[in-house]
Amino acid sequence: MEHRTLGRTGRDVSVVGLGTWQLGADWGEVSSEDAAAVLEAAVESGVTFLDTADVYGDGRSEQTIAAFRRAHPGLDLTVATKMGRRLDQVPENYVMEHFRAWTDRSRRNLDVDTLDLVQLHCPPTAVVEDDAVYDALDTLVDEGVLAAYGVSVETCDQALAAIARPNVASVQIILNAFRLKPLDAVLPAAREAGVGIIARVPLASGLLSGRYTRETTFADDDHRTYNRHGEAFDVGETFSGVDFEVGVQAAQEFAALLPEGVTPAQAALAWVVAQDGVSTVIPGARNPEQARGNAAAADVVLDDEVLAGVRRIYDEHLRASVHPRW
């Protein structure tokens, strides 16, 4: 598996990582055995970068990763977690006292003294622009609580504000064949600054796998049911903010572009990997088969016809609703 440097962390990570939101909650039930098997399959396939958060399953995702590491001592993994969503997302809550409490809890959950990378978990814009927030995070780095910090953002403007900060190591942003805006300014700015880009929601919550039809339904406790219109959190996190029926149609057109033998999910990941400035892409996987298939996407090369087709599909179906919003 190809490795790239994750921005100012200076760490080498696999170009295909693993998102572990699914190993916590919000995607219907995933058993502990299945969660462990997903990690096992991903790491066996060459994945060395895991993305988690303190709120995924209220710590269950972090604890699952810690148990996996204990069972496989000596593995060279980079684990990025996130903080900031255990309280209301108002600027007053992004202060040192809370940063300490949150990072101490993640250190316990992940069973480490120093966290590899902690990302602010989609905070309000005022937080992304607040000098005091970065001063506090610099202090935690100086103290050895974290090795590096980054920001997970919703919008391109937030990404640009974070990239402009001298010690932000990485920015996590939604980037996929249905979300092209980061290509305009965010990726060039990140490359220029040496900030890592962690591309999340690369399959548009599964839409780009081409498996869903207009009739597909999801469990009641799956965000693809309960956040379909942004009822619980930013609607951009669910199907990339694309209307489900429009997305099903666009995904069918995407699948039709592909040569024999390449699955739509792999092509969607290969498309992200091909974007200059991306450090790692973090598909979520619900079972070992998905995890293995996603890791194998690192070896898929797409031809110009597919790349041009992605632009056409985006312009025809998605640009008007997506581009102005995020």
Ligand SMILES: NC(=O)c1ccc[n+]([C@@H]2O[C@H](COP(=O)([O-])OP(=O)(O)OC[C@H]3O[C@@H](n4cnc5c(N)ncnc54)[C@H](OP(=O)(O)O)[C@@H]3O)[C@@H](O)[C@H]2O)c1
């Ligand atoms: N605010 C934030 O910072 C934030 C927000 C969202 C996500 N994230 C991170 O980004 C990661 C990735 O995003 P995501 O999980 O939301 O969305 P995603 O990776 O775009 O989609 C994941 C879904 O795609 C389907 N899938 C995965 N691999 C597949 C394969 N090989 N073939 C067919 N279908 C496949 C599965 O759907 P089924 O469940 O239908 O099988 C899976 O649940 C998360 O796990 C999390 O770590 C961060």
